[in-house]
Amino acid sequence: MVLEVEEINRVVKATILPEEASLSNAEAFKEEMITLIGRGVRLVIVSFENVNYIDSSFLGSLVVALKYAMPRNVDIYLVALKPDVKNLLTLIRMDKVFKIFNDYEEAMGTLS
Amino acid sequence: MKEDLDRITIVFNSNREGIPGTLNLCLDHIRQKTGGSPLHEDLMAKIKWVIMELLTNAVKHSGQRETVLKIVRTTEAIILEKEDYGKPLVLVGQDKKKIMWPLEEMVRPVDFPIYHNGMDSLCVRTDESGRAIFFIEELAELEMPALLSDTSEHFGLLIMTKASDEFAYEHEPETGLNRFISTFYFTNPLP
Numbered sequence: 001m002v003l004e005v006e007e008i009n010r011v012v013k014a015t016i017l018p019e020e021a022s023l024s025n026a027e028a029f030k031e032e033m034i035t036l037i038g039r040g041v042r043l044v045i046v047s048f049e050n051v052n053y054i055d056s057s058f059l060g061s062l063v064v065a066l067k068y069a070m071p072r073n074v075d076i077y078l079v080a081l082k083p084d085v086k087n088l089l090t091l092i093r094m095d096k097v098f099k100i101f102n103d104y105e106e107a108m109g110t111l112s
Numbered sequence: 113m114k115e116d117l118d119r120i121t122i123v124f125n126s127n128r129e130g131i132p133g134t135l136n137l138c139l140d141h142i143r144q145k146t147g148g149s150p151l152h153e154d155l156m157a158k159i160k161w162v163i164m165e166l167l168t169n170a171v172k173h174s175g176q177r178e179t180v181l182k183i184v185r186t187t188e189a190i191i192l193e194k195e196d197y198g199k200p201l202v203l204v205g206q207d208k209k210k211i212m213w214p215l216e217e218m219v220r221p222v223d224f225p226i227y228h229n230g231m232d233s234l235c236v237r238t239d240e241s242g243r244a245i246f247f248i249e250e251l252a253e254l255e256m257p258a259l260l261s262d263t264s265e266h267f268g269l270l271i272m273t274k275a276s277d278e279f280a281y282e283h284e285p286e287t288g289l290n291r292f293i294s295t296f297y298f299t300n301p302l303p
Contacts, residue, residue: 023128023168055164056267057172084157091161092270093231 002029005036011111012036013104015047021058021085030061033076037069044069045107049080054088066097075099077107118145119184124170126179126196131167138163138183145185155296158275159190162294165268166194169292174198189277192294200283200290201244203236213283213290215242225249227266234270236281244281246273 002025003014014036018025036044046062048054062076069076079101081089089095101107120141124134139160142151151159163181170179176198184191200213203226211224215238227234233249246269273279276294283290 020132022131022164023171024131053160053164055168056271057168059267084160087154087157088161088271091274092267093229096231 001032003032003036007041010040010042011108012041012044013047014044015049016051019050019052021048021051021054023055023057026055026057026061029058030064033061033065034068037065037072037074041074043075043077043111045077045079045104047080047104048078048082048085051085052082054085059089059092059094062098063094077101079104079107117185117187119182122181122183124167124179124181126170126174126177128168128171131164131171134167134181135160135163138181141183142185142190151190159192159296161275162192162272162279165272166192166292166294169268170194170196174290188297190296190298192296194292196290197288198290200288201281211236211238213242213244213281214285227270229270232270232274234266234273242283246279246281248273 002017004017006013006015014033016029021029033044033046044065066076077099078089080103081100086095086100089098089100099107101110122134122137124130139156142156142159166181167179170176174196176196178196179198180195182191182193182195184193202210202212203224204210206225206228211222222238224236224238225233226236228251231251233251234246235249236244236246238244248270272292272294277297278293278295280293281291282293
């Protein structure tokens with residue numbers, strides 16, 4: 001299991017458990033995200049609080065999850081990214097397609 | 113003058129479970145060798161991303177049990193080289209055309225756009241020797257549709273190209289050797 005999931009009113013906080021978000025868990029992450037999105041939630045807040053580094057395989061899974069979510073009107077927010085992880089997302093412009101917040105509370109504060 | 117200060121060769125067994133340990137081995141070596149004048153943390157982060165992607169690339173694409181990673185430190189730069197005797201590089205361009213090594217004489221030299229995300233276009237230029245040099249052309253477009261339409265074997269190449277000061281690929285047809293080379297120049301060369 002890659003994600004620890006907590007759901008309140010169709011909003012899911014999905015915390016990535018491993019410190020390394022990489023080839024070894026990218027496929028499992030993608031499947032768990034698709035399962036979550038498919039069960040009718042409206043928002044998945046993915047917390048990177050445990051993640052020390054991320055690779056291109058995991059980033060690819062993140063984009064697949066977003067592509068699956070968009071036509072289903074499900075949002076994906078990213079929170080609690082450590083500087084290295086955030087800088088890598090920014091390097092390949094993924095900060096332009098994901099909403100990124102400092103922490104879970106800040107992300108929740110944007111909901112009406 | 114460029115002078116090798118040290119070099120280390122690490123044999124990686126091309127299995128994904130070995131990536132974190134090999135990555136840490138490489139980073140520890142670099143930290144140890146640059147202890148007197150530590151590299152800036154931004155540069156260390158870029159080196160880490162590239163090593164990670166080189167190792168991931170080895171697991172996903174080389175088809176070989178062994179990959180050799182070399183770390184060379186000169187007075188001017190840190191150079192990372194990944195070598196294997198696996199399948200040569202094949203790139204699929206934006207127009208779905210393939211470019212593969214060894215290159216036919218007729219296609220070189222050539223510029224070849226392989227991926228764009230709306231802001232960056234990842235391109236490769238081959239020279240007369242068949243060496244491929246990756247580079248980025250920044251696009252004026254500010255929307256990001258391409259990132260979502262292409263999920264992408266190209267993220268790894270994009271990361272390595274953008275993080276490195278120079279990123280290149282070489283193939284030796286006589287021996288079958290493939291080599292990716294990532295170079296990080298020091299802002300101030302070492303004395």
